[in-house]
Amino acid sequence: MSWFSKTFSSSIGRKLVVAVTGLFLCSFLVVHLIGNLQLFKSDGGASFNIYSHFMATNPIIRTMEIVLLLGFVFHIYQSLYLNRKNNSVRKVPYAYNRPQDNSNWSSRSMGLLGTVILLFLIIHLYNFFWRARFGEPNMIDIEGTGYDDLYSVVVQSFQLWWYVLIYVVAQIALGLHLYHGFSSAFHTLGLNHKKYTPAIQKFGAFFSIVVPAGFASMPLYFFIQGLLN
Amino acid sequence: MAGNNPNSKPMNLTLKVWRQKNSQAAGTLETYQIKDISPEMSFLEMMDVLNEDLLLKGIDPVAFDHDCREGICGMCSLYINGRAHGPERGTTTCQLHMRKFSDGDTITIEPWRAGPFPVLKDLCTDRSALDRIQQAGGYISVNTGGVPDANEIPIPKNIADKAFDAATCIQCGACVAACKNGSAMLFTSAKVSQLAMLPQGKVERKTRVENMVAQMDKEGFGACTNIGSCAAECPVGISLENIAMLNREYINASFTSENV
Numbered sequence: 001m002s003w004f005s006k007t008f009s010s011s012i013g014r015k016l017v018v019a020v021t022g023l024f025l026c027s028f029l030v031v032h033l034i035g036n037l038q039l040f041k042s043d044g045g046a047s048f049n050i051y052s053h054f055m056a057t058n059p060i061i062r063t064m065e066i067v068l069l070l071g072f073v074f075h076i077y078q079s080l081y082l083n084r085k086n087n088s089v090r091k092v093p094y095a096y097n098r099p100q101d102n103s104n105w106s107s108r109s110m111g112l113l114g115t116v117i118l119l120f121l122i123i124h125l126y127n128f129f130w131r132a133r134f135g136e137p138n139m140i141d142i143e144g145t146g147y148d149d150l151y152s153v154v155v156q157s158f159q160l161w162w163y164v165l166i167y168v169v170a171q172i173a174l175g176l177h178l179y180h181g182f183s184s185a186f187h188t189l190g191l192n193h194k195k196y197t198p199a200i201q202k203f204g205a206f207f208s209i210v211v212p213a214g215f216a217s218m219p220l221y222f223f224i225q226g227l228l229n
Numbered sequence: 230m231a232g233n234n235p236n237s238k239p240m241n242l243t244l245k246v247w248r249q250k251n252s253q254a255a256g257t258l259e260t261y262q263i264k265d266i267s268p269e270m271s272f273l274e275m276m277d278v279l280n281e282d283l284l285l286k287g288i289d290p291v292a293f294d295h296d297c298r299e300g301i302c303g304m305c306s307l308y309i310n311g312r313a314h315g316p317e318r319g320t321t322t323c324q325l326h327m328r329k330f331s332d333g334d335t336i337t338i339e340p341w342r343a344g345p346f347p348v349l350k351d352l353c354t355d356r357s358a359l360d361r362i363q364q365a366g367g368y369i370s371v372n373t374g375g376v377p378d379a380n381e382i383p384i385p386k387n388i389a390d391k392a393f394d395a396a397t398c399i400q401c402g403a404c405v406a407a408c409k410n411g412s413a414m415l416f417t418s419a420k421v422s423q424l425a426m427l428p429q430g431k432v433e434r435k436t437r438v439e440n441m442v443a444q445m446d447k448e449g450f451g452a453c454t455n456i457g458s459c460a461a462e463c464p465v466g467i468s469l470e471n472i473a474m475l476n477r478e479y480i481n482a483s484f485t486s487e488n489v
């Protein structure tokens with residue numbers, strides 16, 4: 001085996017891939033969240049539709065989309081590979097076990113939390129991404145130019161209570177995933193230092209609350225607005 | 230549940246002990262009643278009392294590992310009431326005292342559970358996988374010769390302290406037993422970082438970490454997911470920082486060593 005494949009098929013090498021892709025996905029979350037804040041502009045969805053059009057057509061964004069897809073593929077493949085291997089190490093389970101006395105639930109449940117996120121991703125992509133890219137466009141006119149009215153698709157979707165519930169549950173799972181994952185990734189990269197580690201842990205906790213809360217606020221906002229109207 | 234027993238009265242306990250004839254046989258938890266246990270006894274002394282009882286009744290005594298009984302050799306093990314080395318933090322089973330339990334308690338006692346630690350008999354497991362990780366690189370090659378003068382090689386105090394802390398690992402395997410993934414990263418990291426920090430260890434630094442990690446994977450231990458149960462249950466308090474250092478050492482060695 002070459003040194004390269006030896007490194008990346010070792011337990012630490014695989015974990016390194018999970019950490020690097022995990023942090024890359026975190027950066028994606030920030031961009032995605034900031035972009036989606038256009039939904040809150042009270043201009044009947046004009047900014048959001050223009051923004052969506054830009055995201056779907058700009059060549060740089062389209063290229064990054066492929067990088068993002070690869071990021072997800074590597075993250076999911078390596079983490080589930082390790083998860084499966086790790087679950088097979090203890091052949092006879094303990095009759096009596098108290099892991100809650102020595103560790104957090106979220107850090108022990110990364111596989112489960114990741115799977116919830118994955119299921120959500122499938123639903124989310126099917127409804128919005130697929131619809132935007134391959135669906136029948138519903139053209140509207142904004143300042144003389146035709147745009148697909150994705151804003152209305154979003155608003156319509158979030159009138160359904162169970163759809164909002166799926167989003168909120170998924171964001172809770174994402175928050176717990178990141179509560180462990182964010183600082184854990186730095187640890188995996190070997191970046192541990194007296195001066196910086198406490199700050200990374202604090203920022204990780206902050207990130208894991210603010211980002212999912214930001215995402216969850218959108219379905220909740222439109223659902224509550226629908227109730228009030 | 231486990232608590233302090235303030236009045237040093239003898240205790241009666243129910244023990245659920247894993248019994249398994251040999252590595253091939255299937256095992257089960259057997260229940261034994263045990264009387265008049267002094268809170269001053271160590272956990273292993275309580276096990277001795279159990280075995281005397283069993284012998285008198287003509288039952289095969291329970292096999293369990295132990296040696297120094299003073300917390301330094303790393304031979305004792307036991308998963309007690311769902312915790313490696315029992316409910317008290319920072320202690321080996323031999324240093325755990327019965328005053329941590331109360332009269333009438335039920336105590337479940339199981340062997341370390343991990344594929345690379347097969348059960349030999351009852352509570353004894355084969356932990357030689359850890360020896361093999363150590364043999365794969367946990368040493369320095371020096372020619373014998375004159376003894377160097379003390380302090381000839383300058384080592385900063387904080388580095389010496391950290392290396393010493395890593396060196397206190399007694400190779401008990403509690404980290405593996407407590408880990409959901411059955412990972413031996415805390416053990417391996419203690420051995421790697423101890424030598425990586427010291428000048429004497431720097432010569433073989435890169436090859437060492439590559440070989441030890443390869444052996445760790447080969448033995449079938451799980452991958453670390455930074456949960457931290459290992460460090461929480463380690464009787465000598467090996468810190469998680471060592472795992473970060475192992476990751477750093479491994480990544481650096483993989484990309485920069487001469488081993489292709």
Ligand code: HEM
Nearest residue numbers: 019022025026079110111114115118181182184185188454
């Ligand atoms: C936006 C989505 C996601 C983000 C931002 C993210 C982020 C992260 C981060 C930062 C880590 C920590 C890496 C480390 O400890 O070194 C991690 C670990 C993990 N992720 Fe994700 N993740 C996402 C989606 C997923 C999905 C969809 C799955 C699985 C189906 C998944 C499964 C896992 C697992 C199992 C781990 C633990 C692996 C380990 O600790 O070895 N993640 N994730």
Ligand code: SF4
Nearest residue numbers: 398399401402404463
């Ligand atoms: S790191 Fe701690 S728990 Fe693991 S073998 Fe060494 S002393 Fe035992």
Ligand code: FES
Nearest residue numbers: 298302303305323
């Ligand atoms: S018997 Fe030696 S450490 Fe417990």
